[in-house]
Amino acid sequence: MTSVSGSVPTHGNYHNYHGYHSRHPGAHDPRLELLPSELLLDARILDIGCNEGWVSCEIAQLRAARRVVGVDIDDVLVRMAWKRRRMLWSHQEPSHSASSTPTPHTVDNEPPKKKRKRNAGNSTPGASKAPPLPRPDYFPASCQHMLGPLPIPPNDPGPNHSESSASPQTFPHNVSFRRADWVNEVIPEDAGGYDVILAFSISKWIHLNQGDEGLRRFFQRVHDALVPGGTFVFEPQQWDSYTKARKLHPTLQENAKNLEMHPDGFEDVLREIGFGPAKQLGAPGQGRFKRPVELYVKSKV
Ligand SMILES: C[S@@+](CC[C@H](N)C(=O)[O-])C[C@H]1O[C@@H](n2cnc3c(N)ncnc32)[C@H](O)[C@@H]1O
Numbered sequence: 054m055t056s057v058s059g060s061v062p063t064h065g066n067y068h069n070y071h072g073y074h075s076r077h078p079g080a081h082d083p084r085l086e087l088l089p090s091e092l093l094l095d096a097r098i099l100d101i102g103c104n105e106g107w108v109s110c111e112i113a114q115l116r117a118a119r120r121v122v123g124v125d126i127d128d129v130l131v132r133m134a135w136k137r138r139r140m141l142w143s144h145q146e147p148s149h150s151a152s153s154t155p156t157p158h159t160v161d162n163e164p165p166k167k168k169r170k171r172n173a174g175n176s177t178p179g180a181s182k183a184p185p186l187p188r189p190d191y192f193p194a195s196c197q198h199m200l201g202p203l204p205i206p207p208n209d210p211g212p213n214h215s216e217s218s219a220s221p222q223t224f225p226h227n228v229s230f231r232r233a234d235w236v237n238e239v240i241p242e243d244a245g246g247y248d249v250i251l252a253f254s255i256s257k258w259i260h261l262n263q264g265d266e267g268l269r270r271f272f273q274r275v276h277d278a279l280v281p282g283g284t285f286v287f288e289p290q291q292w293d294s295y296t297k298a299r300k301l302h303p304t305l306q307e308n309a310k311n312l313e314m315h316p317d318g319f320e321d322v323l324r325e326i327g328f329g330p331a332k333q334l335g336a337p338g339q340g341r342f343k344r345p346v347e348l349y350v351k352s353k354v
Pocket of ligand 1: 258
């Protein structure tokens with residue numbers, strides 16, 4: 054793997070990260086399959102360190118999320134993420150109507166999920182009768198190779214749209230990307246709060262670049278940006294993987310000498326901040342990508 058610019062990927066800003074560590078690029082991300090079945094459905098989600106947008110797009114296209122924002126520190130990766138969104142749109146079955154929240158795609162033979170009323174004011178009446186999502190692989194890749202990507206039509210808010218009842222969003226309108234160092238920069242979407250925040254394989258990079266203080270600030274910001282009862286889905290890298298990463302740059306070597314927090318102690322820090330106990334969901338990757346996926350819930354009050 055290289056960084057996007059060919060320079061040293063000191064933030065973990067690898068190009069082709071997903072193609073590299075996935076045995077089946079384009080297949081479902083195994084980390085998402087560990088999540089409780091209704092967690093992402095109709096949820097407002099922030100994917101921090103979205104890289105080229107694979108996870109953000111999968112959630113937006115196949116899991117019927119209401120709104121997904123992917124944020125990454127590297128603007129080249131963010132541009133790739135927008136490109137991926139358009140590429141996936143170009144393969145997708147032409148849709149019929151966006152007037153009701155569609156049901157998510159099932160993975161393997163899993164039965165369709167029933168829509169949860171996450172928030173009475175925002176629920177969609179009759180959503181359990183919603184049509185399935187459009188097929189993601191309707192047009193073969195050759196179409197796009199020959200004709201280029203399809204244009205994305207403007208978002209149609211649907212016939213029942215009003216300011217007070219937000220219209221359901223569908224892919225690709227339900228996903229967008231921003232460049233930001235999310236530890237230190239606020240993005241406009243933060244103001245509305247998130248139901249779920251994902252932080253997959255990013256804590257090591259924040260820790261090595263910004264130290265214990267930066268990582269603590271990150272955890273605190275995650276807590277503050279979640280709505281009460283919101284969920285933090287966290288995949289921390291283990292301490293032994295820091296050894297190789299810090300050799301990427303003398304600054305990381307230097308910063309690493311001052312680290313007192315260790316991944317084994319992250320749960321304590323998160324609990325001090327106000328999260329409940331970690332729920333261990335499993336560790337689905339292979340080799341050095343086999344990392345625990347944990348779920349923390351912010352208290353409801
Ligand atoms: C190792 S990759 C993980 C990508 C993705 N989350 C996944 O697991 O599939 C880490 C990503 O986090 C991004 N990143 C690192 N520090 C960041 C920060 N402070 N704010 C936003 N993104 C950051 C990097 O650019 C990179 O794309």
